[in-house]
Amino acid sequence: MTMKTSHAFLLAAAVLALLAAAPLLIPDYWTGVLLGMTGYVTLATAWAMFSGPTRYVSLATVAFFGVGAYTVAVLNETLPYPLVLLCAGGIGMVMALIVGFSTLRLAGVYFVIFTFGLAELVRQTVSWWEVNITYTMGRYVFLPFEGRHIYWQLLALAAATFLISWGIGRSRIGLALKALGDDETVAAHAGVDVTRIKLLLFVISSTIITLVGAIQAPRWTYIEPSIVFNPTVSFMTLIMALLGGAMRLWGPLVGAIPLFLLFEWLSVSFPDHFSIILGLLFILIVFVMPEGVLAKIETLRKGSPK
Template sequence: MKTAAIYTSVAGGAGLLAAFPLWLGDYGQGLAVGFMGYVALACSWALFSGPTRYVSLATVAFFGIGAYSVAFLNEYVSYWLILPCAGLVGLAVSLVVGLATLRLAGIYFVIFSFGLAEMVRQLLTWYEVNITGALGRYIFAPVDTRHIYWMLLGISIVAIGLRWWIDRGRLGLAVRAIGDDETVAGHAGVDVTWVKLALFSLSSVLITLVGAVQAPRWVYVEPSIAFNPTISFMTVIMALLGGASRLWGPLFGVIPLFLLFEWLSGHFPDHYSMILGLVFIAIVFVFPDGVLARIEDGWQKLRCRRSESEVVHERLA
């Protein structure tokens, strides 16, 4: 009964979110797309980085690959066929990158993942300037804001559903073992490389699709837009605030930070990047395991105190 109630609540919430853009004007729909885009990115990022504790800054690399897949192909192929093509490109790149780099750990992986995004951006810039002779490309796709929102909502649901399914199976146990101690997990029989590669590829494909889905919003795209490093940092901050190791953590991190960043970008555009860095530092120090973990710990302590008080009352009685 409890499980059925949870499923019903989740389905009802998804239905309300799906109907949300029908009540909004053009500006509201734009904000809704921005919000749902970061929900999809944060949930997809946490699919790999949450349980393994590998902090990846390669989010914008795959996001940009998705956007540029649409930019390159929209003149020749239907937009609805470009999306699976973009997913395949993201899968191919993630397999190559994963096989080459997932043996790295700690700060080395973080540095490489950040460098990957910059390398892809520079390669595309060189290609556009020296081969095509034009830095940017126009995107004309028959898709409106509401369709983009619904597709992003679908990606978010897929990311959360995959995380839920993985957590309940043997793969979830293997991933958590890797997150706790990778060496011990390997000695216990876990194929560490395969597990990390599988999750990294799943996460990367979803992030690539987010970039491909959002690309028509820009109409005109160039490397500095599609590969803006702020996208990676904001995704990490949002996921960490809510709790990347929790199923619903990224969603709870996106809600307050998206509203905060929208307000800051409008009121403090010149100091936005500095404030973003300060927020990042504050979250790491104040909520190292996320808000949901802090709430769960507080609830457990409260229950323990109640249990102790009940035992005392029983003894006194």
């Protein structure tokens, strides 16, 4: 078991090193693709960290993502960059705590609706603030980063996310989570502090999502609410995690990579029909593989006669 784990770690480290070296070998465009892909892998993994085991479908991804990006836009000229990132993470964490305290008792569809509303609420609040308090709309981020610099930061964050996710899975919390996912009431009776665990996961997951937004912000130079609070980010994250399987460590990655490449291919080959094909695809995923690709493969394997 330990041998296996250490082998897996060695392999992961090798893959990581290879990925980190990639921008030196490939053209800028493919660095951009890797960057986008790493961003979504991180988002989907962070999303699944909370939403997988608790089965709380969150559409608040873009609320945190946007807050991260906006923090960088506001602070990038006044603070050194590492501090800006720290601030972004801190703001995301505080926001997740407040939101978590007030809403994690909601369940099912109410939570989904709330989180969707949250994204809109944050966007409107930022707009209101900019209009009435600061009198600016649209902020500039002039940081000397090229695609590959942003990509390296995202890659580091992705690696950290996997480590955290893996660590949680092996800890006592992971065990409590399994119980929680199966039946919340039973878990609570068995002595699991359900609310605290949910809150903890929500905060970790949201902080990571905030950081993804913060790291990606310098890529757009100009930031305004309609640019960073784009609901598509929430939907893409969700569908990627669901495709791969939100209950597994590698599930979101298995979903994010092929979907991202597919989107890329679609937007190159069918620029005029992208949205239609995307919609059809979503429907297909929900109908054919509601539990995700990995679960589907497992079922097929078990089901096939040997």
